Each structure stands twice: as structure tokens, then as C-alpha cells.
Amino acid sequence: MVGEHNENLLSNMLPVYYTRLFPQNIFCRWLSCGSSPQPLSNRELSFTLADDVYLRYLSISNQKELHTLLLKKCPYKLDIGAVYNTKPSIARHDSIVLARELVFDIDLTDYDEVRTCCQEAKVCEKCWKFMVVACEIVDKALKEDFGFQSILWVFSGRRGIHCWVSDYEARTLDSPGRAAVADYLCLIMGGDNQNKKVNLGSENLHSSIKRALKVIDKYFKELLQDQEFISTPERLKNFLKLIPDEQLRSQVEKALQKMPEASTERWVTFVNLYETYCRENSNTTRKIKFLVEEIKIQYSYPRLDVNVTKGFNHLLKSPFSIHPKTGKVSVVFKPNNAKNIKLDEIPNLYTLLDDSSPDNIQHQNNMRAAVKSFQEVVFSLEKAEAIRRKNDANVSLEF
Ligand SMILES: [Zn+2]
Structure with a gap:
């Protein structure tokens, strides 16, 4: 049924989605910047396939390889892992994690003791406001208290939000540093x-x-x-x-x-x-x-899943991955626009690919806006990376 969740339909629709709508180019550029100075191929990707088959330690060298891999495996879900000192591989137990975006995972299930409108997997416009508050508070803290610039906010696909900080200082932060940031942002304590x-x-x-x-x-x-x-x-x-x-x-x-x-x-x-x-x-x-x-x-106040932030190689769902249960796209959004997000207007795979759906145009437009917001973050990250590399080169010339 169109517009409704149907896992069988997924395998037919995903190749179309990955080819036509998934922003492959900008995705690879974002990952490349976030992996630098290591090559893109040192970054771990992981796929969840039909029937929960889980593939870890995948990697790509360029957009063409990404495209081929997406069509070959047709993942129901896409996760992003860390950047290693070598190409990630299940056989390389000695590989070392060198970098990883600083990530935050905020999920409405962690609000169940305070939210009264919904519980567990349910979400509505009322409890979404908790996410609006969380996004605004964390975004301001990351910018004003830590000086981070390259901050990507992503709808998690169901009932929460993810935040990826790609600044060089953030992605090379060690585990104690990550724990310190997480603890700094945590005000709600106790079980x-x-x-x-x-x-x-x-x-x-x-x-x-x-x-x-x-x-x-x-x-x-x-x-x-x-x-x-x-x-x-x-x-x-x-x-x-x-x-x-x-x-x-x-x-x-x-x-x-x-x-x-x-x-x-x-x-x-x-x-x-x-x-x-x-x-x-x-x-x-x-x-x-x-x-x-x-x-x-x-x-x-935001209830963060601190373990996700503290972990150096915690896998996190990729921007623009599909949520296999809801069909919703993990769209990128601007933090100052979080309050305007309407949950039923978040692009959904089934609606996006169905011209006859009354919401098709709306979802298409919102998908385009999400890709544009993604581009803006990636372009500014690329600029910051170019400056960093130039400064690094100058420093090494001076010595
Ligand atoms: Zn609710």
C-alpha cells in the first residue's frame, strides 16, 4: 500500500531512491572531509539488509563505488562508523580508530518519564517540541561554548534527532574528551x-x-x-x-x-x-x-544518550538513510527550523516515489530543502578544511 509501511515494497523502491534521490555526491564529499587527512576508503560504512542481515566494515573510495555498492546490496539502513588508519576490514583486528565525528543522539523514548502524550516508539507534534528544545540548546552550546562550526542536524527517522560535529577538533577528540563534552551537556542525573x-x-x-x-x-x-x-x-x-x-x-x-x-x-x-x-x-x-x-x-532539558557521544566508534544512522519501519527519510534540517518541522511532512520513501500521492509534491519539496541544508553544511566544512590544510602546510614549511 502506498504511503504505508510495507517492507516488501522496500526492496523494489530502494534502488530507485538511491539512484534518483539519495544525495550521493554531497554525501561522499561530507564523508571525505570528515575522514581527512585519511582517504575516504578508511571510513567504515555498515549496511542492514533485508531480514536484519548486518554487514560491517564496508568502505568506498568514491561516489561511483558508493552507487555500485548501494545498488548491489540495497541496504534497508545505512550506518556510518569511524575512520581507521587502514581500510576497515573484519580481518584487521589491529586497525586503530583515528577520527570520528562527535555525535549526539537524542531520542524521545528517553523522555518517557516526563512526556505524557506518547510513550515508547510513538511520537506526535506535542512531544516533538522536546526535540526542538534539545536541538536549540545543544546547537547553541556546541557553537558558543566549544566554538564548533560544522554541525549537522538529522532527523533520526522515527522519534529523535542526531547531531554530527565535523570540525577537525571534534572529530579527532579522544574518548576522555568526548566524555567530558557529554558530561558537560548532561544536567539530568540518576536512574x-x-x-x-x-x-x-x-x-x-x-x-x-x-x-x-x-x-x-x-x-x-x-x-x-x-x-x-x-x-x-x-x-x-x-x-x-x-x-x-x-x-x-x-x-x-x-x-x-x-x-x-x-x-x-x-x-x-x-x-x-x-x-x-x-x-x-x-x-x-x-x-x-x-x-x-x-x-x-x-x-x-535535553536527555542525551551519552554512550553514543562517548564512544569513538559507535555506528550511527546515516543522513538520508531510510527508516525501515516508517519509510521516513533521515532528513537534514537547519537547527533554527526545527520548530517548523511537521512530522507528517517529513519525506517518506513511499510518498516520494508515488506521483499520485496527494503529498508527493510536498515531500519532494521537503526532500530538496533537506539536501540543500546538507549542501550548505558540507560547503562550509570544505572551506574550513581547505583553510586548515593550508595552515598545516604553512606550519610544516616554517619548520
Ligand atoms: Zn507525543
């Missing part, structure tokens, strides 16, 4: 049995946290309305667990229980009670100095 997961201390807030809170403040009211974080008795109970001060907690509990369920109004009442309480008990409220901020962060 399922820890109620309060954010602790900002009582000193002044770090500028990156202030900046993140500015982003959160733009969306927090909408999130409160959409998710109704504190509406039902169950949700209210969980919310109250985030208030460590017993006296304040019982004041809030009494007041909120008497109110209508709407979370936006309950939130305003909570903030007012908190502020009054802090004014009246200024000697004892040091440990809840940032309680409002901590709760906002717990409900909406």
Missing part, C-alpha cells in the same frame, strides 16, 4: 528510582545553564499545556517529590490539590508560593535557591 534528577547547587548559575534556561523559557508554557506535567493526582505526586523542603512541599500540595487541574495555572501558583516562601525564610532556603530552574530543566 528510575531517583526522583529529583537536577541539582544546580546554590552558587551562581553557569552561563551555559542560563542560556539553556532562556531556550526552555520560550517553550515551557507550551510544554506545560501540551504535556500537563502536574495535572492528574499521579503527576502531581511526582511533581511534589521534586520539592526537597518539607514545609514548602506541603504548602504547595495543599494549594494545588484545591485548584483546577490545568498545569499552567498550577505552575503559576507553585512559583508564587515558592517566591513567598523564600522571602519569608531567607535563612533556610539556600538549598532550594534554583528549585524552579531545576524543575524546568528536569521536565524539558
Whole structure:
């Protein structure tokens, strides 16, 4: 059925997709830049074929080889791995990982304890806003705190987003360096049995946290309305667990229980009670100095899959790969456009290749826009790489 997921159709449609729509040229240019100074052929690609057959340690030297390989194997899914000191091969156990984009994986399933509209694999326009917030916060941190420029944002194909940082400093970062970046961006700590997961201390807030809170403040009211974080008795109970001060907690509990369920109004009442309480008990409220901020962060700050970021050779789904379950294309998007993404307008293989579908034109246009956004990132990466190579050459001449 057209427009619907059908795995049997995939094998017929994928060769057409790879030939006509997959941006092979720009893809190879992006991977080449990200592999440099090693050749493109030292980069690992991995394919998932029909029936979950998994091929690792594939590599290509140029676009022609990519095209041939895609048509020969017809992968249902395409993953990208690290750059090795040699051509990747299953037989070469001694090969060393030399480079890898710094990557981030943010998935809505990690928001299941806060999102109320959907759970697990489900996603809707309401919970997509968590991804909008995450994208904006991480993008700003990478640019402003780390100075990275070449940042590619990609829809993961179902319910999340990926971020690839290709700057030379990022892709040659060692494992402890990656772990440091991941930890720096992680504010939500603790597993399922820890109620309060954010602790900002009582000193002044770090500028990156202030900046993140500015982003959160733009969306927090909408999130409160959409998710109704504190509406039902169950949700209210969980919310109250985030208030460590017993006296304040019982004041809030009494007041909120008497109110209508709407979370936006309950939130305003909570903030007012908190502020009054802090004014009246200024000697004892040091440990809840940032309680409002901590709760906002717990409900909406990005939840990163840190293992993906920390790992040097973690495979990650390629931009423009198809999600085999949804048929959706892992499109590249601009971070400042994340809020305008409509999930049902994300190009889908079945709609893209079906002229008679009412959404065909829309999906085609969005596919073109995604390729254009990809090009823009690759062109600027190529420029940065040219400058880096020139500087390297000058340095070696000087010595
Ligand atoms: Zn949802």
C-alpha cells in the first residue's frame, strides 16, 4: 500500500531512491572531509539488509563505488562508523580508530518519564517540541561554548534527532574528551528510582545553564499545556517529590490539590508560593535557591544518550538513510527550523516515489530543502578544511 509501511515494497523502491534521490555526491564529499587527512576508503560504512542481515566494515573510495555498492546490496539502513588508519576490514583486528565525528543522539523514548502524550516508539507534534528544545540548546552550546562550526542536524527517522560535529577538533577528540563534552551537556542525573534528577547547587548559575534556561523559557508554557506535567493526582505526586523542603512541599500540595487541574495555572501558583516562601525564610532556603530552574530543566532539558557521544566508534544512522519501519527519510534540517518541522511532512520513501500521492509534491519539496541544508553544511566544512590544510602546510614549511 502506498504511503504505508510495507517492507516488501522496500526492496523494489530502494534502488530507485538511491539512484534518483539519495544525495550521493554531497554525501561522499561530507564523508571525505570528515575522514581527512585519511582517504575516504578508511571510513567504515555498515549496511542492514533485508531480514536484519548486518554487514560491517564496508568502505568506498568514491561516489561511483558508493552507487555500485548501494545498488548491489540495497541496504534497508545505512550506518556510518569511524575512520581507521587502514581500510576497515573484519580481518584487521589491529586497525586503530583515528577520527570520528562527535555525535549526539537524542531520542524521545528517553523522555518517557516526563512526556505524557506518547510513550515508547510513538511520537506526535506535542512531544516533538522536546526535540526542538534539545536541538536549540545543544546547537547553541556546541557553537558558543566549544566554538564548533560544522554541525549537522538529522532527523533520526522515527522519534529523535542526531547531531554530527565535523570540525577537525571534534572529530579527532579522544574518548576522555568526548566524555567530558557529554558530561558537560548532561544536567539530568540518576536512574528510575531517583526522583529529583537536577541539582544546580546554590552558587551562581553557569552561563551555559542560563542560556539553556532562556531556550526552555520560550517553550515551557507550551510544554506545560501540551504535556500537563502536574495535572492528574499521579503527576502531581511526582511533581511534589521534586520539592526537597518539607514545609514548602506541603504548602504547595495543599494549594494545588484545591485548584483546577490545568498545569499552567498550577505552575503559576507553585512559583508564587515558592517566591513567598523564600522571602519569608531567607535563612533556610539556600538549598532550594534554583528549585524552579531545576524543575524546568528536569521536565524539558535535553536527555542525551551519552554512550553514543562517548564512544569513538559507535555506528550511527546515516543522513538520508531510510527508516525501515516508517519509510521516513533521515532528513537534514537547519537547527533554527526545527520548530517548523511537521512530522507528517517529513519525506517518506513511499510518498516520494508515488506521483499520485496527494503529498508527493510536498515531500519532494521537503526532500530538496533537506539536501540543500546538507549542501550548505558540507560547503562550509570544505572551506574550513581547505583553510586548515593550508595552515598545516604553512606550519610544516616554517619548520
Ligand atoms: Zn507525543
